Amino acid sequence: MADTAQFLDTIIKGYTTKGDKITLGTAMLNGEPVEGAYVNVPLKTLNRHGLIAGATGTGKTKTLQILAEHLSDNGIPVLMMDIKGDLSGIAKPGEEKSFITERHAKIGLPYEAKGFPVELMGLSKQDGVRLRSTVSEFGPVLFSRVLDLNDTQTGIMSVIFKYCDDNNMPLLDLKDIKKVLQYITDEGKDEIEREYGRISTSSTGAMLRRIIELEQQDANLFFGELSFEIDDLMRINDEGKGYVNIMRLTDIQDKPKLFSTFMLSLLAEIYNQMPEKGDADRPELVIFIDEAHLIFDEASKTLLDQIETIVKLIRSKGVGLFFVTQNPTDVPNGVLSQLGLKVQHALRAFTATDRKAIKLTAENYPISEFYKTDEVITQLGTGEALITALNEKGIPTPLAATMLRAPMSRMDILTEPEISEINNSSRLVKKYAQEIDRESACEILTKKIEGITAQQQQEAERKAEEKTDSKKTTTRTSSTGSTIEKQIIKTVTSATFIRGVFGVLNKMFK
Template structure:
């Protein structure tokens, strides 16, 4: 071993050998050689300092997430992951060795030991896993505006609607409730009711919001709003001492990236608001992997980004770690990127001026290295290799290491359809969330209010009509009597004569009664 290799190995060991439990990521590489003794480990204690897994398409990001999830599960730490293509279900089954895996195991001097892990399957449509739901109220106006793609004015109107529902103790559970509120408060009695206290909602704005809601319903995704809403306690399960890996399969809603990314944020927000303070733990309570993170931040409002920043900054004190997965660090706003202390950067490809700019900015996020030219390393990494720097137990960034990552021990691909369906039908969580609950909420309250108003108006009209009918009936009785029939005729003639200014015919100059 050369002096440089020995120096490199010594520094990597000093940086990546924590005193407590850790995750083995792989071994450092220098000048094209894998130095197995230069082990790269990530302290479990620092996993709640959040992280970033980035790299171009096809560089191995998904397998890195799989590697992290496996070892977290082994350590008894539950994991939540977005399964974009449905191929992470292979975590449930032990992998099979092949020539490439054995070659990597030899380079790392770590035997390949196949293993499966406990998983739970979830879905936003309810078709590919246990139905994940959240109430409209749990989303709140900011996140819901993101899903509906509302502008600032429309978002403000949605906030007013939520405020009205809150002030009047109207649960807003599903999209049916929201549509009813929008319609009620934008016209008629409802519009008059809120005008002085909340302001006026224009029919045009209300119409736009309603159309956006209907579009979500037409895409078959209305079921993700409602009850029973997802119980976050179900994310903290363990089986035989292993943390359960919860997979949200979105392969059937891939064309709705804003929807599922915003749903993930709402779930993370609920965890943040409901979990107690935990302080510094030896390992996190849960690690939340946020795949396709660039979709979350794209075209986001300032209020939306501020909400994310607040959650990421404070949730670590609840014992929750969050890892974003995306193509380049520049996909993540600087205010949030600054809070991601653990970096696993796969290869970046430079084909355009924008790619070159992204590379330059990425290089600037890494500590200075005595062993690498960061820009050259980032563009020459192979599949399953990454440039890594994490936080040590004192919160100090470690030495930068180009790393050959270890292979996942589970199946690197989807489980068979038969096994998938069997696991899904046998899960108690599938049964728990299968049937939607439609309790009294804003829709029923407002519908009853409108119906009561109509009934009151109809009763008033009926009473008035009945009174008129009684008066008419009395006159008809008098007019219908034989002795008074002729008198009645004369009375009518006399009345019409006075109205028209003419004398009754055949009066003969006599009195009203011809007398």
């Protein structure tokens, strides 16, 4: 049995913080919570990113909910990716049931039931705030990486963006980029070759197929206007609580390309627009990505490299990223190494492969004199987790098997009338409900092609008319010549002419 006093001293020293903090629960020793051994996470370090992992049913979603609630309470806005559709209840107060009372008595924390300000958002046509982005906002490099283009195709994409910029043709949606590709392959091939160099039609054909693949995952719902403004994620209500923006993604679970496209676009936009914050006392925004494997499973290497780069850089803008998934191995090592807070719920060892994965997972956590990490991971109950964070100096805290507090908000989804109530009172729903289809590259090039076609038609008609006139002239000349010849022959061969000629000849020889 480990020494309780020594354990308490270790936890208190490791998790004491002078600034604002979130108290996740109480550390456990030998399966029981130790009074006073509170596990605190400084707000100051929540832009250092994090991981919430564990098997199905072990409490990952509730941990996410707890973090989001306390961030909101501290005036920090939150964006949550709700893949399974079970996070909307954060808008309504929870209910203190007997098991919650018992849990909070054990961990020594009071329970308070309350709801939080919520915006419901989506990428598709389901109710809520519609999120869109234009192709131009992606830029040629990012858009090429989304399509997983090779170097030659990426160069062509850069030419397309340059051509559209030079000719004031906005690239707003996928039909714009498709139209430009078709134009530079057919009607505009000579124009592009004169100004920007020769372009391979086989490359443009391959690019067009990639765009069609993206369209098949309903990406046309995402690309377009009105573009979502990042500032609308940073709102705080009149009571000083940060808005919890819930991205409802239940209808795109089978469209990982669209999901990863949106996430990369959003992170890039946040990084580009937000000012540097340096070593701030609290994050400006915290993003939770549930079912994070959906981003990484289908992402190309170039896309993964881009995500890893943004994860490394975006914390300087005061933005924290939390990946929620079943197994830490779902997250690439390059990303995993950047995560400061790790909350590991139970994993199940049903197979030899599972046992190997658990040993590998255990090696990602600090060595502890109080736990055999690989054993504890399989013994944790629902609502319990192994936790290590960063203290205010950026040093990893001791590993703590923790009994987590219960969420203050509802641990269930909203009803349809409750969803309608939130959407009907939302200013953002009204703002982004309008679909704008202003003149862009597709319409401009369509007119241009129509003009070229009309000009070609006129030219063809003029040539046909000239050919017809030439034939008529030849026919008239031929006809006139033929008539004169016939008249001469008729005259020469007539009896009167012959008699006249012979009459003259008779006179000459008399």
